[in-house]
Amino acid sequence: MNVLELKDITKTFPKNKKAFTAVDGVSFxxxxxxxxxxxxxxxxxxxxxxxxxxxxEQATSGEIFMNERNVTHLKGKELRNLYQNLQMVFQNPGDSxxxxxxxxxxxxxxxxxxxxPRSEVKRTVQQLLEQVGLNPEFAVxxxxxxxxxxxxxxxxxxxxxxxxxxxxxxxxxxxxxxSVQAQIVDLILNLRNEMNMSYLFISHDLALVQSxxxxxxxxxxxxxxxxxxxxxxxxxxxxPYTKLLLSSVFxxxxxxxxxxxxxxxxxxxxxxACRFWQRCPYCREQCKKERPELKKISEQxxxxxxxxx
Amino acid sequence: MTTILEIEKxxxxxxxxxxxxxxxxxxxxxxxLGIVGESGSGKSTLLxxxxxxLGDNGRVESGRVSFDQVDLLRISxxxxxxxRGTQLGMVFQNPGMSxxxxRKIGSQFLEALKNHRKIDEAQAMKQILDMFAKLGxxxxxxxxxxxxxELSGGMNQRVAIALAMIMNPQLxxxxxxxxxxxxTVQAQCxxxxxxxxxxxxxxxxxxxxxxxxxxxxADKVAVMYAGDLVEYGSKTDVLNxxxxxxxxxxxxxxxxxxxxxxxxxxxxxxxxxxxxxGCSFSTRxxxxxxxxIHEKPVMHNCENGHTVFCHKCFSEV
Numbered sequence: 001m002n003v004l005e006l007k008d009i010t011k012t013f014p015k016n017k018k019a020f021t022a023v024d025g026v027s028f029x030x031x032x033x034x035x036x037x038x039x040x041x042x043x044x045x046x047x048x049x050x051x052x053x054x055x056x057e058q059a060t061s062g063e064i065f066m067n068e069r070n071v072t073h074l075k076g077k078e079l080r081n082l083y084q085n086l087q088m089v090f091q092n093p094g095d096s097x098x099x100x101x102x103x104x105x106x107x108x109x110x111x112x113x114x115x116x117p118r119s120e121v122k123r124t125v126q127q128l129l130e131q132v133g134l135n136p137e138f139a140v141x142x143x144x145x146x147x148x149x150x151x152x153x154x155x156x157x158x159x160x161x162x163x164x165x166x167x168x169x170x171x172x173x174x175x176x177x178x179s180v181q182a183q184i185v186d187l188i189l190n191l192r193n194e195m196n197m198s199y200l201f202i203s204h205d206l207a208l209v210q211s212x213x214x215x216x217x218x219x220x221x222x223x224x225x226x227x228x229x230x231x232x233x234x235x236x237x238x239x240p241y242t243k244l245l246l247s248s249v250f251x252x253x254x255x256x257x258x259x260x261x262x263x264x265x266x267x268x269x270x271x272x273a274c275r276f277w278q279r280c281p282y283c284r285e286q287c288k289k290e291r292p293e294l295k296k297i298s299e300q301x302x303x304x305x306x307x308x309x
Numbered sequence: 310m311t312t313i314l315e316i317e318k319x320x321x322x323x324x325x326x327x328x329x330x331x332x333x334x335x336x337x338x339x340x341x342l343g344i345v346g347e348s349g350s351g352k353s354t355l356l357x358x359x360x361x362x363l364g365d366n367g368r369v370e371s372g373r374v375s376f377d378q379v380d381l382l383r384i385s386x387x388x389x390x391x392x393r394g395t396q397l398g399m400v401f402q403n404p405g406m407s408x409x410x411x412r413k414i415g416s417q418f419l420e421a422l423k424n425h426r427k428i429d430e431a432q433a434m435k436q437i438l439d440m441f442a443k444l445g446x447x448x449x450x451x452x453x454x455x456x457x458x459e460l461s462g463g464m465n466q467r468v469a470i471a472l473a474m475i476m477n478p479q480l481x482x483x484x485x486x487x488x489x490x491x492x493t494v495q496a497q498c499x500x501x502x503x504x505x506x507x508x509x510x511x512x513x514x515x516x517x518x519x520x521x522x523x524x525x526x527a528d529k530v531a532v533m534y535a536g537d538l539v540e541y542g543s544k545t546d547v548l549n550x551x552x553x554x555x556x557x558x559x560x561x562x563x564x565x566x567x568x569x570x571x572x573x574x575x576x577x578x579x580x581x582x583x584x585x586x587g588c589s590f591s592t593r594x595x596x597x598x599x600x601x602i603h604e605k606p607v608m609h610n611c612e613n614g615h616t617v618f619c620h621k622c623f624s625e626v
Contacts, residue, residue: 041491042462147577177347177518182562182573189570204491208564211571234567248492249566250499250521254544258525260500263493 002068003085003165003198004053005029009062011048022048023059024222030166035192035199037213037230039206039245045222046202050170053200054088055079067165084114087159091171093151097143104129104139107158114162128157132187149180153187160191168200173208185212206245210234215300218242221275224294228301238303240280274306282307310337313480313512314359319372321351321358326582328354329536332372336529338479341506341513343527343544345520345559347578351536352516356482359514360399361389376480395425398473402485404465407472408457414468415453418475425476440471443508444501463494467501474505481505483515487522495519499526520563524548532556535579535589542615552609552617555590588620596621 011023023045030036038046051057053064055074063072071082090096097106107128108121116124126136132153143151152172159167169188173181189212191197203209209216216233218226218241226239237243247261263279274280277287286306294302297309314336321329329351336342344352357363359374361381374381377396381389393399401407408417415437422433434453441449446467457465466486473481483502487495499522505511517523523530523544530547532540532555540553551557555574564571576593585591591601598621606618 041493147580149577177578178571179347179559179562179574179578182564182571183575184573185564185571186573205564206492207566207568208571210566211564211568244493246566248496250496250519250525252520252524252548252560252563252565254524254548256524260496260525261493262500263497 001032002029003032003034003066004200005065005068006049006053007063007065009049009052009059009064011045011052011057012060021222023052025062026219026222026224027062028217028224028227030198030200032165032198033192033196034215035201035213037209037216038200038202038219039204039209039216040219041204043221044219046219047170049219050088050168050200050202053168054086055082080113083164084162085165086168087162087164087166088168088170089152089155089159089172092175093148093155094143096155097151099143102140102142103146103154107139107154107161110158110161124161125157128161129154131160131191132157133183149176149183152176152180152184156184156187156191160195160197163195164197166198166200168202170202171204172201174203174205181208188212207249218245223275223304225276225305226303227294228297228303232298232301236298236301238297238301238308239305240282241276242303244279274304310339312336313338313377314514315373315375316355316359317373317375319355319358319374320370321354321363322368322370323354323366323582327370327536327584328367328582329358332538334531334538334541336480336512336514338512339506339510340529341503341515341527342529342531343523344514344516344531344533345518345523346533347518347559349535349578349581350533352533353484354536355533356399356484356514356516360393360397360482362399391425394421394478395476396478396480398476398478398481400466400469400473400481400483400486402488404462404469404489405457407469408465410457412456413453414455414457414460418453418472421472421475437471437475440475444471444474444504446471461494463490463497466490466494466498470498470501470505474509474511477509478511480512480514483513485517486515488517488519495522502526520548520560532559535583535585537589537618539590539619540615540617542611543613546611546613546615552611552615552622553590553619554594554596554621558593588618594621 007027009023009026012019012021040046052059063070066085074082104125107125111121111124125139129136129138134153173184201213210230213230216230217224220241226233226242237246244261251258272291274287274292277283292304292306294304296302312335316332316334319329319332346352358369369382418437419433422428438449487498503526527544530544531538534555540547540556558574561572562574574593587602587604588606591597600620606620609617
């Protein structure tokens with residue numbers, strides 16, 4: 001069953017009297033218990049998608065389904081109820097808590113909002129803190145009193161408090177040190193096994209995403225250019241943009257055979273061309289005239305390029 | 310090879326809280342040194358101490374930083390200002406912030422040149438465009454005529470590198486120059502910095518938390534933890550055969566393409582200014598022992614100038 005399904009989502013923002021299309025006809029779905037990675041460069045629209053799913057931003061066109069129910073135009077009380085199934089962890093852990101409210105109260109607030117009796121809240125908060133590997137004493141601390149990694153754990157505790165079906169992590173580990181990032185990733189994976197939650201894991205770090213996700217979506221300038229199982233995307237990479245992303249990751253060991261890829265800079269361009277053609281080494285005439293649609297390469301593996309087989 | 314920068318027993322504190330403890334380091338001419346470590350390990354502070362930008366809060370408690378036989382910590386502000394810019398260049402993390410937002414790039418370049426040398430505008434412009442060409446920045450005229458906000462982050466950072474290099478300094482200090490950039494742009498920037506050494510023989514000290522960048526660029530690697538230097542050596546020694554448990558754990562926690570799940574280091578990085586009687590990594594180390602808690606580790610020499618500060622790393626072998 002699909003926990004989430006996006007159908008042809010488009011979002012345009014006004015920009016200098018012109019329309020800027022941040023998300024352009026994006027469709028994908030997330031199954032129960034699945035962990036999906038969404039990768040791409042800054043400005044490619046990955047955070048906009050997260051904001052559209054969570055209704056922080058209204059899509060210009062397209063439809064959103066959660067648990068097979070159309071939730072695109074929910075408002076008021078119904079929208080609040082939707083958040084019972086949908087929670088988000090933001091990039092900057094320090095900014096996602098109210099600095100003047102103790103962590104325990106911030107987490108408890110969610111529980112109270114969704115009908116947990118007040119008498120049980122304190123105990124549940126302590127259980128949640130333990131579940132994410134924090135000392136229950138942290139409930140009486142303020143956000144500024146704890147480190148970034150601890151704060152992100154608390155943010156996760158708050159997000160999983162009401163056991164949502166889908167957790168969206170928007171660059172949830174980007175602000176953290178690698179040693180702490182690995183701890184948080186470990187925590188997320190454990191929670192997934194315990195609670196069978198689905199994840200949308202948004203990140204610019206392809207190496208991180210491929211180590212934890214079942215499926216990967218690669219976004220480029222508002223469109224999904226490649227979609228497939230992690231193994232397919234990493235080992236049988238189809239789209240030239242994904243290849244570029246993969247080859248731009250620096251290997252850690254110095255003796256690895258590796259060359260820095262050289263790519264020309266692209267300029268903003270309108271019209272019906274493949275949006276990657278200026279940087280693409282395989283570009284041909286057709287690419288400048290016709291925009292490629294997602295093509296099926298093998299079972300569950302799609303890429304938007306004219307020249308993939 | 311001649312030593313261009315030598316740091317001896319450097320201690321730095323902010324508001325009386327010790328940030329760097331007894332740092333010793335030598336950088337040879339034409340070498341690229343990568344300094345890695347987590348946030349709060351003091352790596353940026355080290356760079357700022359070298360170039361004298363610690364600000365009002367920071368204080369060098371003791372130690373010596375000699376650059377080309379001159380002790381940078383004991384010369385006057387005026388002399389230091391002459392050295393900065395002409396012989397020492399610096400690139401900062403946030404490319405948007407290293408320029409004045411309300412002045413065009415061109416005028417900021419001119420200012421830098423005119424401050425250090427008598428030069429007329431036409432000559433200066435030619436020199437600037439030459440530098441742009443060497444760094445692969447096409448369309449130099451347009452860049453000079455732009456405000457910083459009109460350029461992308463990656464472009465700004467490349468222009469910042471050009472500005473740091475315009476006086477052809479002997480030593481370039483780069484503080485997380487690629488961390489704010491996308492991977493594809495990051496690769497481009499790294500390439501340009503490496504070209505600098507090939508063109509000008511510039512010595513580069515790059516501070517970053519990205520092991521991959523260091524592994525590609527650097528000749529020597531220094532690993533810092535909580536204000537201590539914990540491991541130092543050539544990049545093949547440090548990255549392929551790390552000796553210090555922290556370096557090992559740090560490498561294991563980095564996600565790699567096609568690699569296994571990254572492993573975290575248990576516990577939290579030490580708080581700002583936390584004081585240790587023994588080894589600073591003892592609280593998170595799986596080899597930790599009585600001696601680690603009570604005694605500061607001394608320097609152990611492995612082969613080829615590979616040095617490690619750890620009580621345990623040799624007992625295991």
